[in-house]
Each structure stands twice: as structure tokens, then as C-alpha cells.
Amino acid sequence: MKRLGVVIADGVGYRNFILSDFLKEASALNDEVVIYSGLLKSVYHHQDIPNNVTIKELKIYRETSFTWLYRKLKEVAHMQLHKKHFGIKCSLENGYPKKLKSKRDYLTLLVYWLTTVFKSESWIKRYENWQYKTYTSNNTYREYLSVIKENIPSHIFFSHQRPANLAPFLAAAKACNIPSSSFIFSWDNLASKGRMLGDFDSYFVWSDLMKKELLHFYPSVKSEKVTIVGTPQFEPYVLEAYKKNKEYYHEYFNLDKDKKTIYYSCGDKSTSRLDPLYIKTIAEAIKNNKIKEEVNLIVRTSPAEDETRFLDLIDEYPFIKWNFPDWPLTRTDHPETWSQRVPSFKDLCDLRALLAYSDININMCSTMSLDFILFDKPVINAVFGNKENGLYNDQKYLKYVHYSHVIDTKGVVVAKNEDDLITAINLELASPEKNKVNRDKILALEIGKPLKGTSKRIVEALNQI
Structure with a gap:
């Protein structure tokens, strides 16, 4: 029997591998698929799960x-x-x-x-x-061994290479002599983070660039053990089920259909601390007619937090439209509580509508730059802070390896002060096509394969190994 084990670590893994076509493709090419879930089993009840898919909820591991x-x-x-x-x-x-x-x-x-x-x-x-030797006397590790032995997989695929709480599960897989592989979760994980949770037998990466990074930071990994597959993170954007029309977009977000729309996407407060400043700057520019066209302004907050730090802006600028992601917190007794926020199907539909129909995006060096560029729309990165001006130093993110590649292509506009930001907004609204060639360079560099068929590509590669 061909049985594939899939480890879903968190809410983003759920989005990437449950809300994409991955389960449909995996269930078609395997006799059975076993999901080892770091999320509550109940969160999967909202999706159409194929009959040959079994879900096993993993006990929470607490580190000694x-x-x-x-x-x-x-x-x-x-x-x-x-x-x-x-x-x-x-x-x-x-x-x-x-x-x-x-x-x-x-x-x-x-x-x-x-x-x-x-x-x-x-x-x-x-x-x-x-x-790994410390796990052998741990009760949770022993339970993981039992869970694996109930339906011994031919292969175990980890949807994320970093969560430390999954290391004992990988140790259990190794103890059972089951081959393992991991998907490199995000474009910044290799060049700006610490070590992976452990060594895998094979790896799946977004692009040739990411493969080079993996081989550089992990010299013991053999090139033939790394497969370029793209990423399922963006696959829902090309799936019919998630598409909404422009009428829905204007009506649901309460936007004036006769105006262009500026979409500001927030990061989380730990790295994107100046979001309130950037939103206020844009709102004041609209209020004082510094934006040459009449525009809507919509703000989407990070799924990792609520609206608390924006309450003053909500009161001060009633013309701003807000989208608070529908990522409900499913449990609070987890060592990494944020990981237990799980996206709804509708939220992904709403996000796709924002990307498809908004005219320009502004963010602080976020992955959202890629999301928006996939829809061939202009992106502005607001980074006012540095070591000299007393603001949180967010200009440092321009030097991170993963983002420096984006800056080097000149496919996004960098705004380091208020005047730069307002000028960029006016230019991008007037000439959205002027950076198209450079935006295409970003996609070719960072996302190595077409979005369509991403899940099928990953499943077929898994079957080959």
C-alpha cells in the first residue's frame, strides 16, 4: 500500500496544503494519506476531505x-x-x-x-x-511512535522545516526508518533564520535561488536531494473556487467603484511596527488632496493579531476601509499560540479579491509584495525608520538577502520618507505598467514554477522519491 504521511504544523501550513489542491492530488496518487496535525482535528471539518484521508491530531509537545x-x-x-x-x-x-x-x-x-x-x-x-537523544525518555515522543505505527507511511512529508515542537515527531519517524522530506516554508527562512528542526532525506524548494541557498547553508545536503516545485502558498489564486467578481469586491469591502483603490497590507507588530504611521501618512495625504486622484484606502491587518493597535486610526479616519483576516484562534494552550490561527476558505477568497481588483499595494517588505506582483500590480515598500531618525529601523529589512534580491530588480518602489511615499503613490496610480518587466524578474527569481499545477507537481515529486 502506498501511504503518504503529511505533517501540518500550523495555520499557514493549513492554508498552503489544505486550502490548495494538494490533498486532492495526494489522495488521487496514494492509496491513503495520513495527516499528522499540529492543529485541532476539528478545524478540518470545514473542508471536503477525500475519503482516503485520515487525520491524526498530535499531542502538544512541551520542551524539557x-x-x-x-x-x-x-x-x-x-x-x-x-x-x-x-x-x-x-x-x-x-x-x-x-x-x-x-x-x-x-x-x-x-x-x-x-x-x-x-x-x-x-x-x-x-x-x-x-x-534528539533527550526525546527517547519523553512521553510525547513515545506517543508519536505509537501514532506512526498505527498506519505506517511509506514516506512522511513535513509542510514546514522549522517548528521545534515537531522535532520529536521527526525523531519518531527516523526511529521507524521512514523516509522524510520537508518543504521550505517561506522565502526568508534560509537566509535569516536559525537551524531547521532536523535533517530530512529530501527537500522541496520554491526556486533555483532557494535551492542554492539551501545547499549553501546546509552543506551536507546533496543537490540531487533537492527538488524545485514552486509553492502552494499562491496556488489558490489560480483556482476557480476562490474567484470573486469585481462587483463582490466593491460591495463586500464597501468601496466606491468609481475610484481607484490603494491597498495597505500590514505585517505583524514585532517586525512591522510602523504600520500605523504609514496608514496615517496615506490617510492624511488623501485628506489633504496630496493624492492626485480620488481613491479608496483599504487596510488588511496581519492574521497574527487583532485590531488593537489601530483603534485610534479607525476613529480618526472613518473613510478608511478595514479588512480583519478571518483566522480564528483555535486554541490558547499551545506554546506558540499564533500558530493556532487557522484561515477560513472565505478569507482566502476575500484576499484574492483584494489582490485582483485593488490598484496598488503598500507594505513594509512583506511577502505580500509577491502576492500583489502575481496579479501584475505596482508595489510600494514603505520604510521610514533607520538608526538615525529615532523610528524603528525597518530599513534594515532592505538588506536581508531574500529582500535584497527584490530591491535589486527594481520591481518595487522603496519609499524612505513621506514625500517619497506620496510621490510613488501618484506615479504608480498614473503609470501602473512602467515596472512590469522588473516585476516579472522578481517572479522568475523567487517563484521557480507556474502557479497552476503546483500541488500536482509536489505530489508527483513525492511519489518519485
Whole structure:
């Protein structure tokens, strides 16, 4: 029997592999598909799940002190080894304990000190081996072993390579001698984050660029073990089920159909702290007729947070339209609560409508730049903050490896102050086609395959290995 195991880590994994065509394709090419879910089993009841798909809800794993120490050594050593890359250097600095208030702070400081010396690939492997040995006496790990043995898969596919709480599940798969693979979850994960949760037998990446990054940061990975498949993150944009017409767009979001629309997409407050400033700047420009055309302004907040930090703007500018993503929090007793926010089918329909019918997008160096460019629309990146002006330094994100490629293509417009932003809005509204060639360069670089057929491509590649 050909049985595929699929590990869904979080709400974004649910979006990528449940709300795309992945399950339909996987169920057609396998006798059985077993979903090992880091989400509650009940969240899948909202979808049409094929008959040969079984869902197994994974018990929440809570890390022990020794496991944390070895994992931390592994992750920090990886960042020490690659800190010449600006994004990784920033992540390394962000994790350094600023104040020593607890035992964990002192241990973190010790980890940073040790890994300035013991940071080679061989040391990283050693830390990981120690980390994985701690699982053998863990009750959750033993339960994972039992769950796997109930329906032993031919292969286990991880939809995300990073969540540390899935490491004992990977350890259990290895103990059962089941081959494993992982999809590299996001375009920034390799060049700005710490170590993966473990070693996989094979890997799936978005593009040739991402393959080169993987081989650089993980030199023990063999090139033939890496397959370029694109990403299912954007596949719903080409599926008929998610398409809404322009009338729905204007009516649902309460927009004036005779005006063009500026769509501002927020990041989360940990990295995109200046969202309120950028929204206020745009609103004031509209209010004071600095935008040459009459426009709608719609703001979509991050799925990872609620509207709390925007309440003053909601009151001050009643003409702004707001879209709060329908990603309900499904449980609060998880170590990473944000991961338990799960998108609805309708929310993805609404997002697609915003992308398809809005005229320009403004964001702070977000993945949303790619989403909007896929619809061949102009994108402006607002980054006012730097080390000198007292604002949160969001201009640093322009130097991150994954985003520097975007900037180098000149397919997006960078606005470093209010005048730049207003000028860019007026120019992009007047001439939306002027950057088309450069936008196409971004897509060719970052998304290596066509959106149509992405899920089928991944499933066929899984079957081949």
C-alpha cells in the first residue's frame, strides 16, 4: 500500500496544503494519506476531505530544559557560523539576552559564549544528536511512535522545516526508518533564520535561488536531494473556487467603484511596527488632496493579531476601509499560540479579491509584495525608520538577502520618507505598467514554477522519491 504521511504544523501550513489542491492530488496518487496535525482535528471539518484521508491530531509537545539547551546550542551555532549574512546576523543579535533576570537568560548567555568557538557543522550535528537523544525518555515522543505505527507511511512529508515542537515527531519517524522530506516554508527562512528542526532525506524548494541557498547553508545536503516545485502558498489564486467578481469586491469591502483603490497590507507588530504611521501618512495625504486622484484606502491587518493597535486610526479616519483576516484562534494552550490561527476558505477568497481588483499595494517588505506582483500590480515598500531618525529601523529589512534580491530588480518602489511615499503613490496610480518587466524578474527569481499545477507537481515529486 502506498501511504503518504503529511505533517501540518500550523495555520499557514493549513492554508498552503489544505486550502490548495494538494490533498486532492495526494489522495488521487496514494492509496491513503495520513495527516499528522499540529492543529485541532476539528478545524478540518470545514473542508471536503477525500475519503482516503485520515487525520491524526498530535499531542502538544512541551520542551524539557535539556532539550531546549541542546536545541539552542544548535540554532545559535548555525547563526554564528553564518552571521556574515545580514538577516541571520540580525536574528542572532535579537536573541541575545538584553537583561539577565532568570536562569534561562544566563543559560542563553552561556550558549552564545560557547558557540562563538564551537560552531562548525560537526558541532551543530553533535548538538542535534544530543537534542534528539533527550526525546527517547519523553512521553510525547513515545506517543508519536505509537501514532506512526498505527498506519505506517511509506514516506512522511513535513509542510514546514522549522517548528521545534515537531522535532520529536521527526525523531519518531527516523526511529521507524521512514523516509522524510520537508518543504521550505517561506522565502526568508534560509537566509535569516536559525537551524531547521532536523535533517530530512529530501527537500522541496520554491526556486533555483532557494535551492542554492539551501545547499549553501546546509552543506551536507546533496543537490540531487533537492527538488524545485514552486509553492502552494499562491496556488489558490489560480483556482476557480476562490474567484470573486469585481462587483463582490466593491460591495463586500464597501468601496466606491468609481475610484481607484490603494491597498495597505500590514505585517505583524514585532517586525512591522510602523504600520500605523504609514496608514496615517496615506490617510492624511488623501485628506489633504496630496493624492492626485480620488481613491479608496483599504487596510488588511496581519492574521497574527487583532485590531488593537489601530483603534485610534479607525476613529480618526472613518473613510478608511478595514479588512480583519478571518483566522480564528483555535486554541490558547499551545506554546506558540499564533500558530493556532487557522484561515477560513472565505478569507482566502476575500484576499484574492483584494489582490485582483485593488490598484496598488503598500507594505513594509512583506511577502505580500509577491502576492500583489502575481496579479501584475505596482508595489510600494514603505520604510521610514533607520538608526538615525529615532523610528524603528525597518530599513534594515532592505538588506536581508531574500529582500535584497527584490530591491535589486527594481520591481518595487522603496519609499524612505513621506514625500517619497506620496510621490510613488501618484506615479504608480498614473503609470501602473512602467515596472512590469522588473516585476516579472522578481517572479522568475523567487517563484521557480507556474502557479497552476503546483500541488500536482509536489505530489508527483513525492511519489518519485
